Amino acid sequence: MDTDQGVSLVSQGDQLERETWTKLQPYLSKYEVVWRMLVVPLRIPDSIYLRSGINADLERFAMNNYTAYLNITRALSKIESNADDLKYAEEIWANLQRAVEVAKKAADAFSKVYGECTRKDIKINTQQLDSAEASVKVYRNRLHDPIPATLKDEHGTRLIPKRDKLEKYSLWTKVMYDCDLSDFVPVESQLRDDFFRVCSSLQDLWAQIERLSQDLLQNAEYQRRSAAPASFGGELRYRIIDQDSSSVATSSVPNSASGSFNLSDSPPAASDSLPLWFKSGILPK
Numbered sequence: 001m002d003t004d005q006g007v008s009l010v011s012q013g014d015q016l017e018r019e020t021w022t023k024l025q026p027y028l029s030k031y032e033v034v035w036r037m038l039v040v041p042l043r044i045p046d047s048i049y050l051r052s053g054i055n056a057d058l059e060r061f062a063m064n065n066y067t068a069y070l071n072i073t074r075a076l077s078k079i080e081s082n083a084d085d086l087k088y089a090e091e092i093w094a095n096l097q098r099a100v101e102v103a104k105k106a107a108d109a110f111s112k113v114y115g116e117c118t119r120k121d122i123k124i125n126t127q128q129l130d131s132a133e134a135s136v137k138v139y140r141n142r143l144h145d146p147i148p149a150t151l152k153d154e155h156g157t158r159l160i161p162k163r164d165k166l167e168k169y170s171l172w173t174k175v176m177y178d179c180d181l182s183d184f185v186p187v188e189s190q191l192r193d194d195f196f197r198v199c200s201s202l203q204d205l206w207a208q209i210e211r212l213s214q215d216l217l218q219n220a221e222y223q224r225r226s227a228a229p230a231s232f233g234g235e236l237r238y239r240i241i242d243q244d245s246s247s248v249a250t251s252s253v254p255n256s257a258s259g260s261f262n263l264s265d266s267p268p269a270a271s272d273s274l275p276l277w278f279k280s281g282i283l284p285k
Contacts, residue, residue: 014048020073027199030206055225064106071099086187093140100133117221128201138163149175159184
């Protein structure tokens with residue numbers, strides 16, 4: 001069951017999601033499915049922002065899920081742009097590792113909500129996530145060491161030692177004077193392989209969450225915790241400070257990234273329970 005079928009990341013996502021989803025969808029199609037089922041109902045209608053007072057574990061799930069997506073998009077962008085000629089590829093592996101780490105936190109948050117609402121113990125299988133993390137962190141951990149030496153072949157392709165050869169080439173002079181090319185692999189090829197592996201592990205996680213959510217969405221306790229409206233973009237409308245000006249916009253989806261807010265110049269009155277970026281309106285009960 002995929003709720004809010006008319007809602008899409010291309011039209012109702014934040015700026016990052018709108019700009020990247022067409023490219024990322026082939027790798028992460030389940031992200032949008034889970035987003036529709038669990039995140040959209042937490043949002044203020046016609047806004048990218050989460051409502052005030054929602055369940056903390058559901059908010060943690062949404063935050064970690066989005067952070068995983070953000071890091072995947074950044075990793076792919078750096079790979080495709082050949083950022084810094086891939087000399088600092090360990091920074092891209094850091095994005096991939098962070099995507100896995102926060103995805104596991106999202107799994108924990110979801111499992112907690114599911115267990116408390118259904119009174120059933122579940123254990124999301126994170127074997128693929130664990131395996132992907134173990135692979136990418138081998139290169140990512142080079143961030144803690146001196147910058148590794150890399151080679152360029154006769155075609156200008158940058159090479160890096162294979163995972164099991166990193167220690168052998170820990171010294172620059174070992175690469176310069178005593179290298180065996182069979183110990184090396186193109187940096188871009190390795191990055192893309194790891195990108196696909198991380199995406200596959202995320203897809204596996206979201207497929208599990210999708211299956212479990214089919215029953216969870218009908219659970220009375222879950223409905224109470226999420227206080228979900230009947231559908232995205234219902235009868236109520238809210239007036240929100242536009243992200244690019246001080247004017248007030250209605251029935252619009254701001255383009256900025258989730259977690260990035262414009263604050264009003266003056267704080268609300270003590271009796272005003274609305275967050276600073278919320279101009280006027282009545283919060284859902």
